[in-house]
Amino acid sequence: MKSKIHITKNELRIDRTYPKSYKSFSIFTVLFFLAFFISSFSLNVQAAESSALLNEARSIIKENYVTPVSDSVLNVSSIADMVKGLNDPYSQYFSQKEGKDFINSIDNKMYGIGIYMEMVEEGVKVTEVIEGSPAENIGILKGDIVVSADGQSLAGLDSTKAASYIKGEEGTSVTLKVKRGDSFLNFSVRRRAINIPTVTAKMLNGNTAYIDITSFGEDTGELFTQKLEELRMKNPDNYIIDLRNNGGGYMLTAMDIAGNFIGENPAITIEDRDGQKTRYLAADKGSTIDKPIIFLINQYTASASEILSAAVKDYKKAIFVGTTTYGKGVAQQMFPLSDGSILKLTVENFYSPMGNTIQKVGVSPDFEVKEENNVDSLAVAELFSGKSRNNVDKRGFVKVNVGGSDYEIDLNLAKDENHWAAFKYIISKASKDSVYIGTENSWVKAPADYFDNTYKFLYGKYKSLDTLKDVPENKMFTITLNKSVNVDTIKDNAGIEIINAETGERAAFEVKAVDDKKISLTPKENLTKGQTYYIKIKDTIKPFTVKN
Structure with a gap:
């Protein structure tokens, strides 16, 4: 182990590396010593064991709980009531089976x-x-x-x-x-x-490396390294790290993964029951990710997930998209009892490397995407991951400034129904002065009327016909063309789309010939009441009018 620097008692201690024997990281070592209750003992022996067990639990709680525990809590007649008296949602008393199930849940094992x-x-x-x-x-x-x-x-x-x-x-x-x-x-x-693997990964849209971490289990660090190396071989332009709904796991695992983003720098600040603070370093990975990174977080991103998020945010190594995390800044340790049952107790507080509070505060996003807006934060992150390939020609892209950084949004991606609502949301949240349209030679500020009609960003070259209003849910649309057309040539409705203006969802429809210059579009299912729809027709079909 490298040398440690210890200052005075009331100052922050800085450890040059994290000790693997450190108690909050020792869950697996502790579990190796679980004992089993011997059911062949007599009733009198079991009663004595029960009394001894209560004293055993009492001693562990008194000596290890994060704050002093009153005698009124310690002197109750059952371990369950003792733990309940702590009034701590994170401290629990497990049977042997419940403890095993808890550990398995961290490792995504069932x-x-x-x-x-x-x-x-x-x-x-x-x-x-x-x-x-x-x-x-x-x-x-x-x-x-x-x-x-x-x-x-x-x-x-x-x-x-x-x-x-x-x-x-x-x-x-x-x-x-x-x-x-x-x-x-x-x-x-x-x-x-x-x-179930705690880490999965894939390439998105040909240029973005996506890594989803569902829990910080025993082998999660190893899995993350494996997936990262596989993705690096594909030379991605950027990375998306998904921590949504990740309730945490092992602190050591979070610090291990943190090294891929912040290097061998302080990754966490620990405060023990005596109020003494120590900063521990992330693992030395030899190198860090040197491409733009987006972290996805939400209100269910908690505990070890917040350790990683807070460290990455402190060092400004990524932008965060989603909602503020859960806000769990206390760490637990597992204590086995002699009958095989387990106490899970809160033993310390933790903070970001720079000392920012996590408990009941969480980690906030740089770009907020609330789930009630029916917008997928992953879709937002994918749009932020766009990149034009030409230093001059920016056609087909929109540039948006978020949090002081510019993002080039690929309009071909924004047009599909999986990203349409996300694009509308980004535009609605962006300052009008920070949105630019790509041209053949440069960027030009988006016209003001584009913000009232988002389709103009997506279909700026299309001619807008009269708006269709008060259309019934089972409406059949009639399109009059300026020349004869063989309906069979419009194979699979190519060139025509009926688009929900809010969601981007494409309505399935049938095309039929009315006469040699007219075709009808009949949605296969009723349109959504109260929604606006666009009918997009490629200019190669030469529409003249759409009958309401």
Whole structure:
């Protein structure tokens, strides 16, 4: 270990590297020493053990909890009441099995059949089947509805209760009655361990490296390094790191990953129960990511996720898109008891490397995208990741300044229905003086009327016909052309789109010939009431009028 610098008692201590024996990082070491209750003891011995167990828990809480604990809390008659008296949502008392389940959840490890689900009226709807899982191997499909498990109806249950009938110990089996369409099928599925990677990665739009971290588990640092190296080989222009809905995990893992962004610099400030503060360094990775980075965060980004986020933000190594994180700035340690049960106790506070508070404050975004706006923050980040390939010709791009940085938005990407709403949202939040349209030779300030009609950014060269107003939901549109056209030549509706102005969703429709110069467009489903729609027709089709 490299040398440490310790200042005075009341000042900040700076450690030159993080010690792997440090207690908040020792969860796996502690778990190796779990003891098992011996059920063959007599009742009198069990009673004595129970008293000893209470004293054991009392001593651990008194000596390790982050703040002094009063005698009125310590002297209650059960461990559960003792923990409850701490009035701390993060301190818990686990049975041996509950503790094991908790650790498994951090590592994205579960025991069951391998499905994602949502509750519907008839039972459990399978929303996704995990690749290579028992459910996939036995033939269960996405969209199936599990109506019962071992004869227990799942209709009307909440998701936790329903899942308890499907999950179970490794090696056991469950019989499922499944509705598929109008048929009912029976499956016997043998449960086993399901390991879902905590890190997944892919390239987006040919130029953006996307890494999603769902939890900070034991092997997450190794997985992140592996995925990062794979993506680096593809020479991305930028990176998106997704921490949305990541509830945390191991502090050491977050500090390990932080080294990829901030190098071997302080990554966290720890304050122990005596008020003494220490800063610990991130892992030395040899190099850091040297391309633009966007972090995605939301209100469910918590704990270890906030350690990584706060460190990256302190050093201004990325911009943050989404909503303010959860605000959990306290760390817990697992303490095994002699009967195999476990105390999870808050033992210290933590802050950003520069000392910024996280507890009940969180990490705020540079560009806020609230979920209630029905805008996907990933879509926003993808648009911010655009890059024109020509130093002079900027056609097909819009430049927007956010937080003092310029972003070039690819309009071809902005036009698709997955990014349309995100583009509208960016434009609505941007200062009109900071938005520019790309031209053949440079950037020009966007005209004021573009901000009232966002489609002008996307289809600036299209001629706008009279607006269609008060259109019924089942409207059939008639288009009159200025020359004869063979409807068969408009294959797969090429060149024509009916677009929801708010969402960018394309409405499916049928094209029919009315006469040699007229065609009709009939949406296959009713349009959304109260929404504005655009009918886009390529100039190669030469429209003349659209009849309302």
